[in-house]
Amino acid sequence: MADISGAFEVDGLVKQKEALESLMMSNPQMEKKVQGLIRKVLLVARKQISDAAKGEMKSDPRLAYKAVKTAVYRRILGGNVSILNKRKAGTRGPVPPVVHKLETKTNSKGNHRGGNRMPRSRRTEDLLTYQGADRGFILRFLNAGTDGRESRIGNRGAIAPRNFFATSSHTAMQKAAEQLDTLIQDLIKKELG
């Protein structure tokens, strides 16, 4: 009988069987690769949701759209995209010293160059700069809206809910799932080939 090695003998089929079993997700190497693919597709989804967030705001000087975050799970094959991330996206700048009320230095020594060179208080600093947690907060209240707000002076109105996250994430995640399917098939072909 002609020996076309591997193709027509049982040994070749044993190798084939091993190749198939290496594709199983219970194999740690395969699992790691698939997690990498999940990360890849989630990044694409994040971009889409961020663009949707950008579209909801006329101007975004604080770059609140950066609050859309991804996470890939360690123990199961999966991940998420959210605006719930409480991790700080950035670091605060140098924090000015706290100036108590009783220690106001409201008077500055003006000079010929003009200007108020008083150092800004903590509160002022907080109000005028946005950090990671704050970005997420902005997106959340834009997404969900607010009830009527009132200050001691008067009604400040309500913010209408945009609900941008639900619609954009639904589309983005579906696309991500389809892409993941394709990527896994390509991975299988590559592993077998």
Next chain:
Amino acid sequence: MADIISRLKLESGEFDSKLKRAGQEMLAYSEHCKSMGLQMGYANKDAKEFAKALGDMKTVSQTARGKLNELTEVFTNLKAMYNQMTDDEKQNTFGKGLAASLDKLKTRIDEAKQNLNSVNAELGNTKQAEQGATSGIDGLTSALGINLKSLAGWGAALGAGKVALDVVKDAFMQSESNIDEWGRTVKSSEAAYDLFLNTINGGNWSNFFTNLSEAVRGARDLYDALDRLGSVKSNNQAAIAFWQQEVQRLRQMKEEGKDVDEQLTKATEKLRGLQQQAVNAGKVAGTKTIVEVLKNRIAGENVNGINISEGTLKGYAGSITRNGQSVYDNQAKIYSQLTAKARDTRVVSRINAQGVNTSTEESFINLNKLTKEQQKQYLIAKAITEGKSEIKTGIEIYAQALSEEAGSIKEQIKGNRYVLRGASGSGGSSGGKGKVKKDTKLVSGSIADLTEDLKYLQQEQQKATSYEEWETYADAIKEVTNNIKELKGELPSIGGNMPDMKAIGLESIIGQPKPDWKSREDILARGQKSLDKMKTQKFEKQEEKDSKNQQSVAEGVDKMVSGFSSMTTGLEKLGIELPAGMQGVISGIQTVSSILTGISAIVSAIQIITAADTIIPFARGGIINAFSGTLVGNSYSGDNLRGIGPGGQLYGLNAGEVVLNRSQVGNLASQLEGSWLDGVYLDTIITAEDIRLVMNNNGRRTGRGEYVQTNVRRR
């Protein structure tokens, strides 16, 4: 609360279990195939396509020469491939294996050539043997089924695991003992592959291994049956030709008046016997093919292991060959009824690639809802309904055998009639020897001869062993009965059926062979006699309702009379000598038309008038199909409605053909000239939907985008 998190999850449990199962089943399948004498391997995309083509492959050649041609072709292709390989490739296992196979092929070819040479030497036909041994290369997919490109692909893909699992026909590499064994293994590989495909489609693996051996065995039996058919046909060919020649020679001697009855009978029987061998082999092969198809299809679907015996399947095969379409219709009905009965629903949970768990209700066929008998009926009905195209092959083989049988029976009847002529000539004792009169024509005998024929045929019909044989005798009896009636004058002789048309020389015009003048004169004389009779006969007036038909009949007769006149002129121009009786016939018909008052006499005397309403009133045009009880109504070929036009032209029409009158032809012509739209009015209506689509298309094309309607939500 609004969504602020969206998750993606991948469920891999089912994926893993399927992979594991696939690997295990592959090994088990391989082991089982090995035990059947087959081999299994994996294949790349090209090889997969090749294996698919393998399943569609036609039957291997059944003749010795055909097999030799196939071997030669494959050898040439493989040799070419081997020569293209590099030295390294030739040294690897694939190359060495290929070289070994080439050597073995060469040995087989030499053996086949020797076989063919010995057969041809016996027949004295050495030249043909040489030609048969050197056939051209027609393509890569020969009956061996080896695809050159795919083989090269296999060589390149070694060591790589791929996803397709196929049954590989390895008989070429493995079985070199003889050509038949190789052929049988090819056939069994095909059967195994068919069963494999059916099982994959059906999704039931539980019976697969049980049925695999059955499929292989059945395929080998089928191959044997087909092989025997081919062998019988090729081996008997020379013998049949010899005995046919012998029979012709003896008939010729009989016509010359020699006493060869006994030899003629023996020769006819011998010929019949030889032909019957091929017929029997064909019937067996045809039936087996159908049974095999049914068996394989049932095996792939038989989830509950219902026992359906081969005898049952043979019965169905016989029914299909006898009753044809009605069996299919019946089984299709049963199939749809039982499918409706067995339909059930179940809830299936699936995890799709997106990791989403979905439950759906799906419909499936639950055979457990049927009784055992119903399951059996269902399986058979499904196999017959879905296997129509494969069953067709078996039907064709069977039909071929039947037509050969009918032909051989006709030959035998003819031969026996020849013998009988000799017996009646000597005094009427059937089977006895007798001298044949010198001028007696064996074809057109006297009434006494035909009566003897009729008795003989009726006796033989009683002895018939099959329905086809009985039918053949019935046809012959009908023909002889018609001849007797014709001679007795009970049937119209002038312009009656085809023999009378021959008698007046028309077949010379329409290309038929000229009959003998003497017999033509006989018929003309009879015609003249019946016309003379009509002249003196008193005709009774028919009922009122026939008055219209009488007029039509009269018109028809007039046309025919003038046609006859033109025809005689035509015949004279052709130089055909008219017998003396012919003019009398024509004048007789003219006399008839002038005294036309009754229909029945005309019916008996004129060809195309066989019923009172047979004259076709084509004043309004029409389709020839509206005459019940006549030759024309069911006759779609043969130009059986014949007549002579006013200008002497002959016409022959069939049912379903259309005759157009002048105004209809005018309408057609005006349509062809383009005025067919006259009188056609169109209204154009554009809906808002169309406007929207037009706007969107325009927007897309010009880059402005679609016109999207939005609803503004208010809080």
